[in-house]
Amino acid sequence: xxxxxxxxxxxxxxxxxxxxxxxxxxxxxxxxxxxxxxxxxxxxxxxxxxxxxxxxxxxxxxxxxxxxxxxxxxxxxxxxxxxxxxxxxxxxxxxxxxxxxxxxxxxxxxxxxxxxxxxxxxxxxxxxxxxxxxxxxxxxxxxxxxxxxxxxxxxxxxxxxxxxxxxxxxxxxxxxxxxxxxxxxxxxxxxxxxxxxxxxxxxxxxxxxxxxxxxxxxxxxxxxxxxxxxxxxxxxxxxxxxxxxxxxxxx
Numbered sequence: 001x002x003x004x005x006x007x008x009x010x011x012x013x014x015x016x017x018x019x020x021x022x023x024x025x026x027x028x029x030x031x032x033x034x035x036x037x038x039x040x041x042x043x044x045x046x047x048x049x050x051x052x053x054x055x056x057x058x059x060x061x062x063x064x065x066x067x068x069x070x071x072x073x074x075x076x077x078x079x080x081x082x083x084x085x086x087x088x089x090x091x092x093x094x095x096x097x098x099x100x101x102x103x104x105x106x107x108x109x110x111x112x113x114x115x116x117x118x119x120x121x122x123x124x125x126x127x128x129x130x131x132x133x134x135x136x137x138x139x140x141x142x143x144x145x146x147x148x149x150x151x152x153x154x155x156x157x158x159x160x161x162x163x164x165x166x167x168x169x170x171x172x173x174x175x176x177x178x179x180x181x182x183x184x185x186x187x188x189x190x191x192x193x194x195x196x197x198x199x200x201x202x203x204x205x206x207x208x209x210x211x212x213x214x215x216x217x218x219x220x221x222x223x224x225x226x227x228x229x230x231x232x233x234x235x236x237x238x239x240x241x242x243x244x245x246x247x248x249x250x251x
Contacts, residue, residue, distance in 0.1 A: 010080030079119035109212030142192035142209035178230035
């Protein structure tokens with residue numbers, strides 16, 4: 001059994017709440033970890049080993065060089081913006097450190113595998129805060145990222161249409177797929193394969209391609225709530241991600 005080592009970054013955030021109860025104000029802190037929506041279902045696949053770096057540790061814990069990144073077969077970015085990957089804990093030295101965004105792109109071209117999943121700070125994201133348009137990571141993704149807030153909020157639910165049911169990423173997974181509460185609008189690049197669309201039109205949900213010696217996939221909705229509220233409950237959730245990881249990491 002060949003083990004696939006996945007480096008998963010993002011899907012966490014710190015929360016500050018202010019409860020006003022008449023004259024009394026109560027401040028509460030917290031931490032949200034939505035990575036569990038992905039990590040827990042993947043425990044049934046012993047051939048997939050997941051290392052997770054929460055957002056507040058990315059600046060200090062993400063690999064600084066190609067040798068460290070080479071320990072992994074696949075990088076999964078979900079709700080982790082470009083700024084988080086760019087910055088280092090000490091922002092007041094020149095240079096701060098290696099350009100990790102460019103390093104990721106080159107690692108893919110040399111044989112690594114990359115997945116970007118959708119969310120409010122992925123692709124271009126809420127108010128452009130994902131900020132991957134024009135980046136080196138966009139160069140190795142199978143889609144072009146819009147230079148504006150690219151979210152499509154579908155409160156009525158957006159249906160999925162599988163265009164290539166025999167593709168290894170989705171093969172053997174029966175319809176219907178769950179609906180999603182939103183996704184990112186992107187444009188497939190020439191040479192990309194759109195495996196599934198979303199929203200009743202030509203918007204890609206799953207797009208894949210070969211980038212140099214590596215492979216990359218854009219999954220334009222969320223692997224966790226809120227966009228993926230029904231997706232995470234879907235019996236085929238784990239199987240889909242397992243098949244995607246297996247295909248993306250084939251050498």
